Amino acid sequence: MESAAQPRLERIVAADGSSRIDVSGAWLLRAILPHVQVLRPQLAAYAKDSKAQWDLRGVQQLDAAGALFLWRMWGRQRPSMLLKPEYESMFADLASKHFPVPPPVPRDRLQLLLDLGRGLLSFGRHLHAITVLAGNLLLDSAYLLRHPANIPWREISANIHRTGSQALAITALVGFLVGVVLSYLSAIQLKNYGADIFIINILGLGIVRELGPILAAILVAGRSGSSMTAQLGVMRVTRELDALSAMGISHTQRLVLPKIAALAITLPLLILWSDVAALIGGILSADLQLGIGYQQFLHGLPAAVPIVNLWLGVAKGTAFGILIALIACHYGLQIKPNTESLGASTTDSVVTAITVVIIVDAIFAVVFANVGF
Numbered sequence: 001m002e003s004a005a006q007p008r009l010e011r012i013v014a015a016d017g018s019s020r021i022d023v024s025g026a027w028l029l030r031a032i033l034p035h036v037q038v039l040r041p042q043l044a045a046y047a048k049d050s051k052a053q054w055d056l057r058g059v060q061q062l063d064a065a066g067a068l069f070l071w072r073m074w075g076r077q078r079p080s081m082l083l084k085p086e087y088e089s090m091f092a093d094l095a096s097k098h099f100p101v102p103p104p105v106p107r108d109r110l111q112l113l114l115d116l117g118r119g120l121l122s123f124g125r126h127l128h129a130i131t132v133l134a135g136n137l138l139l140d141s142a143y144l145l146r147h148p149a150n151i152p153w154r155e156i157s158a159n160i161h162r163t164g165s166q167a168l169a170i171t172a173l174v175g176f177l178v179g180v181v182l183s184y185l186s187a188i189q190l191k192n193y194g195a196d197i198f199i200i201n202i203l204g205l206g207i208v209r210e211l212g213p214i215l216a217a218i219l220v221a222g223r224s225g226s227s228m229t230a231q232l233g234v235m236r237v238t239r240e241l242d243a244l245s246a247m248g249i250s251h252t253q254r255l256v257l258p259k260i261a262a263l264a265i266t267l268p269l270l271i272l273w274s275d276v277a278a279l280i281g282g283i284l285s286a287d288l289q290l291g292i293g294y295q296q297f298l299h300g301l302p303a304a305v306p307i308v309n310l311w312l313g314v315a316k317g318t319a320f321g322i323l324i325a326l327i328a329c330h331y332g333l334q335i336k337p338n339t340e341s342l343g344a345s346t347t348d349s350v351v352t353a354i355t356v357v358i359i360v361d362a363i364f365a366v367v368f369a370n371v372g373f
Contacts, residue, residue, distance in 0.1 A: 005060065007031055009042050011052075021046050024058030027066030043073035054081035062087050067094060130330045133252065137260065137326075140253040152258050159262030163224040167270060170223065171216055175274035178211060179203065179281030187289035196290040200297055203282040204305035212275040213313045214361050217320040220267055221353040225328040228259050229349040232332025233342040241333075251333065260325040267324070268317030275313065308371060316364055320357050327353045 005026040012020045025031070032039065046052065056062075067090040078095050108114070144151050186202045232255065235241050244251060279301075286292045331349035335341050 005031055007035060007039060009039065009046065011046060019049060019052040021052050021054045022058055023054060023056045026061040027059055028061050028063045029065035032066060032069060047074050054079050056081055056083045062090065064090065067091060129334065130326060133330055134326065136252045137257055140250060140257055152254055155254065155258035156261050159258050160266055163220065163263050164266030164269060167220065167223060168273060171219055171270050171274045172277040174215060174219060175277035176281040178215060179207060179278035180285045182206060183282035183285035184289060187286060196292065199286050199290060199292060200300045201304040203279065204301050205309065207278045208275055208305055208313055209309045212278060213271050213316040213320065216267060216271045216274045217324065217357045218354055220270065221324045221357060222350055224263065225324045225353045226346050226350050228325065228328035229332040229346045230342065232329060233335035233345060236335045237337050237342060256329040259329055260322055263321035263325040264318050267321035268314045271313055271317040312368060312371065316361065319360060323356050323360065324353045327356060
């Protein structure tokens with residue numbers, strides 16, 4: 001039954017050279033859509049023959065969508081055709097109607113400049129809002145230092161658990177795999193030059209100084225940063241933030257400050273954790289590829305990687321943690337009370353946090369270029 005109802009086209013050429021296009025089947029919207037990729041080029045090719053006669057007497061069913069589809073493929077004009085009387089009114093209506101072609105939209109030559117201006121204005125607004133938020137945090141921090149009893153220890157502890165201990169598994173797994181991949185690829189090149197021992201320098205310096213901090217920060221930005229933005233956004237949608245304001249409770253003191261303090265503590269620890277996991281993966285791969293045992297690796301690591309690189313990575317972690325939490329909370333507080341804004345702001349939060357992390361890491365690399373080598 002389904003095949004009988006399929007819309008079909010067949011071109012028949014008579015002995016005298018004249019052609020007839022037989023149209024049959026069900027020309028309904030639901031029947032045309034699955035076969036539109038086949039029907040469209042067929043109709044376009046057959047419509048080029050202006051002398052061909054179209055025979056629509058085999059059409060079982062026809063709706064307005066099917067008639068309009070045929071009409072458009074005919075070039076919005078009626079060809080010579082045979083038709084059942086009950087379908088005559090459809091094509092008569094189409095022939096009597098005028099379908100104006102919409103005028104082309106004029107291209108604004110200043111559109112690129114306008115987009116650039118809007119982007120700069122949006123950047124300025126976000127920068128201003130983040131600066132205000134940071135200022136409020138400093139004032140609240142000064143107040144809490146004078147009144148230690150009001151420090152939200154429970155919120156800080158809960159955020160440390162969510163951003164720290166619950167992220168141990170994913171950071172360890174990613175760190176281990178990155179260490180394996182980096183060691184494996186480096187070993188292939190070092191073998192060619194007989195410089196196997198330098199795998200310790202490459203892994204130690206690359207992981208402790210750069211890869212460990214940047215990978216942990218990106219993972220935390222995607223995992224914990226998005227969670228913070230979504231949490232504050234849901235509180236905005238459910239009017240919880242308005243309720244806190246009505247009760248005179250500071251958003252920054254009870255919601256933002258615990259998140260920033262927690263991430264400033266947990267991200268450096270996660271960096272150390274991911275460094276260890278990456279080095280373990282690198283040691284295993286170096287042992288298998290180059291025959292460098294773990295004792296030799298660990299013995300040569302302190303000489304190859306000065307301890308200042310470790311402290312530099314920890315300092316990066318603190319800076320990254322504060323920035324990620326600040327950006328996440330900023331976007332969370334900017335969310336409007338609707339679900340569309342919630343999704344868009346969460347995405348913008350993650351993208352912005354990762355971008356800022358990479359920029360700040362580049363600044364660290366330039367400023368401390370002569371440190372730790």
